[in-house]
Each structure stands twice: as structure tokens, then as C-alpha cells.
Amino acid sequence: MLLELAKDMLPKDNALPYSTYEAKKSLSRMSxxxxxxxxxxxxxxxxxxxxxxxxxxxxxxxxxxxxxxxxxxxxxxxxxxxxxxxxxxxxxxxxxxxxxxxxxxxxxxxxxxxxxxxxxxxxxxxxxxxxxxxxxxxxxxxxxxxxxxxxxxxxxxxxxxxxxxxxxxxxxxxxxxxxxxxxxxxxxxxxxxxxxxxDFPAYGNLSGYTVKGKTACPISMEDCMGTWLNVSKKHVYPNVCDSVIGTLLNIDGKTKDGKKARDDLKDMAIRGELHAIDNDIGRTYLPPAAFTLLRKEKIEFCESLARVKVPEGYSSNIRNLVNMETLKLVGLKSHDCHVLMQQLLPVAICSILPKDVRFAIIRLCGFFHAIYSKVIDPKELTTLKNEIIVLVLCQLEMYFPPSFFDVMVHLPVHLVREIRYCGPVHMRNxxxxxxxxxxxxxxxxxxxxxxxxxxxxxxxxxxxxxxxxxx
Structure with a gap:
């Protein structure tokens, strides 16, 4: 349409192509x-x-x-x-x-x-x-x-x-x-x-380092061997946002809670009040954990995200990512995950979850918000490192099952180091x-x-x- 308009504006004997096809033929003649x-x-x-x-x-x-x-x-x-x-x-x-x-x-x-x-x-x-x-x-x-x-x-x-x-x-x-x-x-x-x-799997392909198993962290290596979960028996790599959202909403395939996760607690002889219970008819009952949401809380969580309006280009249309029928978030891209972790998740959980669990998640979101700042003061990096290692992860360990803490939850520990050596994260994402x-x-x-x-x-x-x- 633009070519046709331009051609009509020029003198009648002009040689301007009148369609995209003709324009492409002209370019092909340019060798x-x-x-x-x-x-x-x-x-x-x-x-x-x-x-x-x-x-x-x-x-x-x-x-x-x-x-x-x-x-x-x-x-x-x-x-x-x-x-x-x-x-x-x-x-x-x-x-x-x-x-x-x-x-x-x-x-x-x-x-x-x-x-x-x-x-x-x-x-x-x-x-x-x-x-x-x-x-x-x-x-x-x-x-x-x-x-x-x-x-x-x-x-x-x-x-x-x-x-x-x-x-x-x-x-x-x-x-x-x-x-x-x-x-x-x-x-x-x-x-x-x-x-x-x-991303992390591609890092393994490029570097030749094995990003799975006991020494999945390429920085800590043998210094951070991790704990093998005898019941779960697997190593998975979703991002941190998927782990948090999937566990809160109990999304199949993304939640870090379930019978195997509870059996891991039993195998480790910790948190007896959360161990799975098998009833007389063969069904398994999972006692509610501190992070377990009731259906009405899931509805409130999803509705708060569905009402979010952001400027064009800031993220995907969050409303289209929320499925109110299944109470799930679907189709999240990595940018959407970071927008959720940095800005939206603290607002969405402000009226649900116990206070201590809510504060632990908000602290995690605050950490990501801080490291993605466009201007970072190097003097604050030590405080940020202590925040993620000493406070955030230790608080999360008090409420979430061991299967929650895979290598992707561990890697934020090293993000401060990356900033200290190579500069702001937002220039390398x-x-x-x-x-x-x-x-x-x-x-x-x-x-x-x-x-x-x-x-x-x-x-x-x-x-x-x-x-x-x-x-």
C-alpha cells in the first residue's frame, strides 16, 4: 500500500515498483x-x-x-x-x-x-x-x-x-x-x-562443563556438592520464578512439592508434621505446608495479576498469561519471569501466605530488583551477597522442601560476584x-x-x- 501511494504521488512515467514482489525483483538484479x-x-x-x-x-x-x-x-x-x-x-x-x-x-x-x-x-x-x-x-x-x-x-x-x-x-x-x-x-x-x-543449559554446551549432577555449579564445583534426595532422584533446571510460582500454585510439572518431596523429608527425618500420610483406601494425603494456598487464595493471587496493566513493551500482556479456570500462569517468557519477580509478585502475595513466608519471598524479589538496577554502588555488593546467602536462602529453607533448592536456586548466590567483576546484570541478560x-x-x-x-x-x-x- 505504501508503494502504491508513493507511486501515485510521483509523475506518471516514474519507475518506482508498485508491489513488494516487484521491489524484490529490482533488488535481486543488484547482484x-x-x-x-x-x-x-x-x-x-x-x-x-x-x-x-x-x-x-x-x-x-x-x-x-x-x-x-x-x-x-x-x-x-x-x-x-x-x-x-x-x-x-x-x-x-x-x-x-x-x-x-x-x-x-x-x-x-x-x-x-x-x-x-x-x-x-x-x-x-x-x-x-x-x-x-x-x-x-x-x-x-x-x-x-x-x-x-x-x-x-x-x-x-x-x-x-x-x-x-x-x-x-x-x-x-x-x-x-x-x-x-x-x-x-x-x-x-x-x-x-x-x-x-x-542460559544455563547452553552454558554447559559452550563451556564443556557438566551442569548436572553433584557438581552442577561451575563456580563452586566440588565445594558445593549438594545433597542427593533418595526419593526424588533427579536433577531439574527450571528458573527461580518457575519454582516459586509453580510451588505456590501447585502447577503440575513445575511444583517442587508433592509426595516424593514429602518422602524426602521423611527420609531425612525432618519436619514430621509434613510427611505424607497414606489412608486405608490407598490415597495419599499431604498435610498443608506454610506455602500451601487455599483455592480462594489462588483465585485472589491470579485475579491480582490478571488486573495488572503495564506499558507496551514492558512485558507480555500479563492478563493473557493467567488462566482463571485452571489457576495457572502459562506461556511465561524469561523477561516476564523477571518482571514478576522484581515488581509484581510482592504485590500479588501481599494479602496471602503466613507473614514469615511472605517476607522471605519478598526478600528474594527485592534481591533481584536490586541486582537489576541500572546504576549499582559497588559498596552495596557485600550487603547484597550477605542478604541472599545468610537471610533469603536460609529463610526459604525453613518453609520450602529440599527439592525446591536445585542448582537454579543456588546460582543467585554467585550473581553478586558476576556484577562485581563484569558490571551490571541488565547489560548481560x-x-x-x-x-x-x-x-x-x-x-x-x-x-x-x-x-x-x-x-x-x-x-x-x-x-x-x-x-x-x-x-
């Missing part, structure tokens, strides 16, 4: 194809294109020219790791235009059906040279690799990453000649990976990449060639963006 290989070609031309535009070239030295150095943590450039790199590689740090990159990888279902096991994996690059408001914007996120489904690569992901790694090695050891349009000069651009961003993957899912118009649809659409976007910058 700008993409090549399908086992891994995408390198990203060097896109880095060069950044510097070819004066406005972007100026932004890429924000970390040197405009960063506020007042001791607070706002950006990875404020972190000790950034200063450590400067001290260890002074030649790299001397050129302020050299890039420090973050690599993220994750799988997503292109067909949007939870019953479909199709999994496509994306590998994206972002640069931390940009200011915090631009680092994670769609324009500055590069899709470096698209690993075809239907199966996830698993531990073989290193095979697919080979070409990306080779490019990074070349950028680090040799660099490339780039023209800086802002300073009107050529220089040798080098780059290095500053960090990787992924998966939300922005998941939003980008949702955009990719919208590109799929042919179910037989989903990855091809994404490649075609990205090709046209690159052409149009580059042409727009040129004009």
Missing part, C-alpha cells in the same frame, strides 16, 4: 546475494559499515569520550574486567575504537508451538563500545550464525561456531583496515570477546536476544524453509539500511 554454507560468512563488512557512517563511528568511542567515571557500575566499561583487559593488553586498549564484543547463543522454536520440538539456534554479537541505551538495540545486534533445526546442536555447537571463532581470532591477531568517517582516517580495527551470554528471536519468528512465511525466510528478510533489511545510510 547482492547471500551464500548458504555450514556457517555464515564473517561479520567484518558490518563492522566496517559502522565506521563508514560518521554518527555511528562517533558513538563507538563512547566508552572513552563520554563515560562518567564516578565509581558507580552503569556499564561493563566500569567493571574490573574492563580495566584488567586494559592493563594486560595495553596495545589493544590504546586504540579506543577497538571493539569489545559479547556473544550470545540460544535456541528458539520458529513455529511457536510448544508441542513442536523444532529448534533453531542463533548466534548474535553485540558491542560494548556503545552507550548503555544503544548496546542492546536491534540495530546494533548482529546475527552472526543461524544453525538450522530441527534438532539443537548440543555439544556439537563448537563445530558450527568454528568460522565465527576464526573471524574473532583474525580480528584479535591481525585486525582489518577500516575507514573512520567521523575522524576521516583509516585505522587498524581489532576486537575481542568480552563475555558470552546464554538474555531478554534483548529473546526479543530479537521473536522478531525472527515473524519472518517465517514458508514452513518448509524457515531459516531461509529469516536469511531472505535479513538480507533485504541489510540492503535497505545500507542504501538508506548511503543516500
Amino acid at each position: 547482492l546475494p547471500y551464500e548458504k554454507i555450514h556457517a555464515c560468512p564473517n561479520d567484518l563488512p558490518r563492522f566496517k559499515r559502522w565506521f563508514s557512517k560518521a554518527e555511528d563511528a562517533k558513538k563507538l568511542t563512547w566508552n572513552f569520550d563520554s563515560r562518567v567515571d564516578d565509581g558507580m557500575l552503569r556499564h561493563p566499561a566500569d567493571s574490573p574486567q574492563w580495566r584488567f583487559i586494559d592493563g594486560k593488553f595495553p596495545d589493544f586498549a590504546q586504540e579506543k575504537r577497538n571493539l569489545r564484543l559479547a556473544l550470545s547463543t540460544d535456541g528458539f522454536n520458529l513455529f511457536g508451538s510448544l508441542s513442536n520440538t523444532y529448534s533453531t539456534w542463533s548466534v548474535m554479537l553485540v558491542t560494548y563500545n556503545l552507550p548503555p541505551s544503544l548496546c542492546m538495540k536491534r540495530r546494533y545486534m548482529f546475527l552472526s550464525l543461524l544453525i538450522q533445526g530441527p534438532k539443537q546442536p548440543g555439544n556439537d555447537i563448537d563445530v558450527y561456531l568454528t568460522l565465527v571463532i576464526n573471524d574473532l581470532i583474525m580480528l584479535w591477531e591481525e585486525g582489518v583496515e577500516v575507514f573512520d568517517a567521523y575522524r576521516n582516517e583509516n585505522f587498524n580495527l581489532t576486537a575481542m570477546p568480552f563475555c558470552t551470554i546464554q 538474555q531478554w534483548c536476544f529473546e526479543r530479537k528471536m521473536k522478531t525472527y519468528k515473524g519472518f517465517v512465511k514458508n514452513a518448509f524453509h524457515p531459516e531461509g525466510c529469516i536469511a531472505e528478510r535479513l538480507f533485504y533489511e541489510e540492503v535497505l539500511a545500507h542504501t538508506g545510510d548511503f543516500f
